[in-house]
Amino acid sequence: MxxxxxxxxxxxxxxxxxxxxxxxxxxxxxxxxxxxxxxxxxxxxxxxxxxxxxxxxxxxxxxxxxxxxxxxxxxxxxxxxxxxxxxxxxxxxxxxxxxxxxxxxxxxxxxxxxxxxxxxxxxxxxxxxxxxxxxxxxxxxxxxxxxxxALDLHAGLKTMKDMDDYCYYVAGCVGEMLAKLFCHYSPEIAAHRDELLKLSVSFGQGLQMTNILKDIWDDAKRGVCWLPQDIFDETGFKLTELTPTTNDQRFRKGLEHLIDIAHGHLQNALTYTQLLPSHETGIRNFCLWALGMAVLTLKKIKQHLDFNDSSQVKISRNSVKATIVASKLAARSNWLLSLLFNLSSRGLKTPDWQYLPVSHSGQ
Missing domain, CATH: 1.10.600.10 (Farnesyl Diphosphate Synthase)
Incomplete structure (x- = not known):
């Protein structure tokens, strides 16, 4: 490519x-x-x-x-x-x-x-x-x-709700816009408008959270952290202590929880894509390529929780090509898409831990 x-x-x-x-x-x-x-x-x-x-x-x-x-x-x-x-x-x-x-x-x-x-x-x-x-x-x-x-982001965001809000402003609202454009384009898509609008915010958040997790250390070098402290309160780690040289199991445990949350949003992104008509392969591929690359990035982060530079968890060009080929082959089949998603995202969930998201006020 x-x-x-x-x-x-x-x-x-x-x-x-x-x-x-x-x-x-x-x-x-x-x-x-x-x-x-x-x-x-x-x-x-x-x-x-x-x-x-x-x-x-x-x-x-x-x-x-x-x-x-x-x-x-x-x-x-x-x-x-x-x-x-x-x-x-x-x-x-x-x-x-x-x-x-x-x-x-x-x-x-x-x-x-x-x-x-x-x-x-x-x-x-x-x-x-x-x-x-x-x-x-x-x-x-x-x-x-x-x-x-106006915020001091050295110590991260206070709560997961704050992270939800940030992700909405930078990505969730873009998801809503795309859903509106898709519904305007096709009455068949518009039949699912309400559900698509709701899922589109989650889709955007999943992609944005993946980017935030990938770029943790690049941001840390600038003295910025977009992670929520309340998630790390559960593991006993203070984000004020986060530096580019941090090597702490408590931090990695919190990172696992955030990967789990992002995975849940990407599961919603799959549902969103499956609601689109199967014959609209162009729109489905537009969604699937972004979704596939996000899943592979999360998988790489989960496999290298001790990474300290975004280049270490950047997916390869071959992975991008594989995502494109697999998406094109499976685009028309919801069953195949579910199978692909489940296989590629295996291991992203955190056992015995569940996050219950709060609906965003912008939805």
Missing amino acids: KGPRSPITDIAELNRLPDSGFQAVLLEGVSRTFALTIPQLPGALYTAVANAYLLCRIVDTIEDEVSLDAEQKKYFCRGFIEVVKTGAHADSFAAELAPLLSEQTIPAEHSLIRVIPRVIAITHSLDAAQIQALAECVQTMANGMPIYQ
Whole structure:
């Protein structure tokens, strides 16, 4: 599997591309995973979902920008919500934000911020229901993420509910948006709308928790921890003691509990996918590839609980290829998908331990 192309940094050249090519190049620059999965979607969904991801990535770029203080991030997040909702003032927004980006922001994201006017023009070429779904997601994400800028995350989050909330703002609301787009695309899918919307939040949380667990040590090097202290209270470990050199059985036991919780969310992601019509193989593969890669990542973490760098639990390209092949072969069969999931996730549950999640207020 080839990696993403180098992003086109000549904005004039980028803007000469047709909309589909324009979004494809941007996706390849900012996310190899989504550049791989989004093209599996039917043509009627591709433009909207690709655009949605780029909008979310713009919010991420604002939140991650080290040169912006908390107030500036709030300012730009509020401004971006209005730009997405109305389609107005995209040029002035991009012109104000672009010069503030530091060299720590990757070149592809610099390009993305500079072409915000074109991205927003594509947003407002969609129909009203699609625009509404995208705008609601951006509003939830852009209002929720700055909350965490004000927190001291050296000692982690206080509770699992706090982690649930964070995952909702950065991923669960994206799952909801995708479910809305899928339901808008197909009356057959819309017949399961209520259940899909509920499961979509869990789907997003499972993927986000997997990323958090994979990146524990990268975050620790920055003095940041997204883990919930109450889970580790049960094992007697204080997250204030977490450092890149931590080697503690109590910490690993808490990590096992979080893997168990993430596994439960991924089980819901499988149920979500199985509710989609079997003939919609493109949408199913879009879901299955993300689900499969998350399961394999959790499995690798569980097998290497003493890892101390994300590279040690990164799945190989061969594993990605195997996930793609297996998903394509089994996509139409719910029975085969359950079998594959159960085989690949064997050992992820923690014996004699059960977490009862609290429903998120955003659902």
